Amino acid sequence: MAMLKVGALVAALAMAPLTMPAELPLDALLKDPAAARVFDYWRLREGRPPEAIEPVRASVYAAMKLRNIEEPERCFSDAEIEIHVGLKGVQTAASARQWREDRDAAAGAVRRFDQAIAALMNGDSSGEATLDGFIRPYVARARAARTARGRELALRAARDQAIRRGFENEALLGPLTPSAHGQANWRLWNRVCRIDADNVAWIKREVRDHGWFEISRYGREAEKDAWMLAQHADDDIPFQTEVLARLDKLRARGETDPKSYAYLYDRVAINTGRPQRYGTQGGCRDGQRYTFPLEDPAKVDQLRAEVGMASLAEYNALFTCRR
Structure with missing residues (x-):
């Protein structure tokens, strides 16, 4: 996804005052994800150049206690991701119309992706053959598992892989402008972040309470699924x-x-x-x-x-x- 240079933003974060422009009711938006989703972020750009958004972003991220926004050290909350995507969108858009079109296109793409993943997890088709072929074996293993532990592992591995297939899957997301693609990817990244955090909490309990998923007891595929969840536990x-x-x-x-x-x-x-x-x-x-x-x-x-x-x-x- 297109990103600003990290060094410049880190410097801006260090220098940014914790004050917000009057047009951005940050405290209220942070408490209300629905309001953060529909807020008219373009008012922050009205009559201003794109670079005018940079100090606003720096102040917002400082208020969120996020030091490196291009590689966040934690997942965004529901409201935070809406604010982040909104600010990214208006910073890259050429006009109010383009911003709204990109915002709506990105939201639609992610909605289609969520629906496709839900269908896959229920054993149905996502509507995209490549994704179906990749994820269905996980779902089949979950259904065939002889233990609740093995079934849960396979389902978690399926979600882990399915969400990661969203970033560059144009057949599923549809054609998007670079800005809309970036906004969609940020939303998908936040889903990855949350799925990984939940998976790590689960497998950590399982391994410490019941041991590893040995090949002789659970099979090679299950052992590989367990390794994959640990591989993604980078936090x-x-x-x-x-x-x-x-x-x-x-x-x-x-x-x-x-x-x-x-x-x-x-x-x-x-x-x-x-x-x-x-x-x-x-x-x-x-x-x-x-x-x-x-x-x-x-x-x-x-x-x-x-x-x-x-x-x-x-x-x-x-x-x-x-x-």
């Missing part, structure tokens, strides 16, 4: 570290996929500021996939082969990076 690094220690012991007994251990090892390493071992974590730069720092670049392919992974070059070739 709870101590829990990720605890799971990594469990997987390290279990892999010697064949109770976890060695690749699961490798992926989580790298995730914990990067989340704690250390070089990774297997090269599973990376990003995009200038349209090319790149790998975050490695413990031993000369041995990475050997280490990957030991856990059943293809070479790092083959792995990176699987990613599509946009310029």
